[in-house]
Amino acid sequence: MFDDNERLARQEAHWLIKEFGAEAPLYAAMKAEKAIEQKDFGRCARWKRILEILADSRSTKSAVSKY
Template identity: 95%
Template sequence: MFDEDERLARQEAHWLIKEFGAEAPLYAAMKAEKAIEQKDFGRCARWKRILEILADGRTTKSAGSKY
């Protein structure tokens, strides 16, 4: 079972894959970079976690089977 932050990060990763396909990690990286520029390190950490989920590969496989 995941905490709320992890659940939201996984949900966002699934949405990114659905919307952007192979470009999902690039989109997440751009969002993380923008958060750093704005010195919003909490948001940056969330996008970094989303990037980790996207890189994991399990998300890609499960998203591909769901959509």
């Protein structure tokens, strides 16, 4: 079972993929950078987790498409 933070990060990642497609990681990286500029490290950590989820989903899709 996921905690609320993980569940929200996964929902956000799913929404980003739906809205931005291949550009989703770029959007998340920009949001993380803005959070760093504002010294909001909690929000930055959330966006970093979203980037990890997006990377995992991309690597999973590419691994599946090889078969």
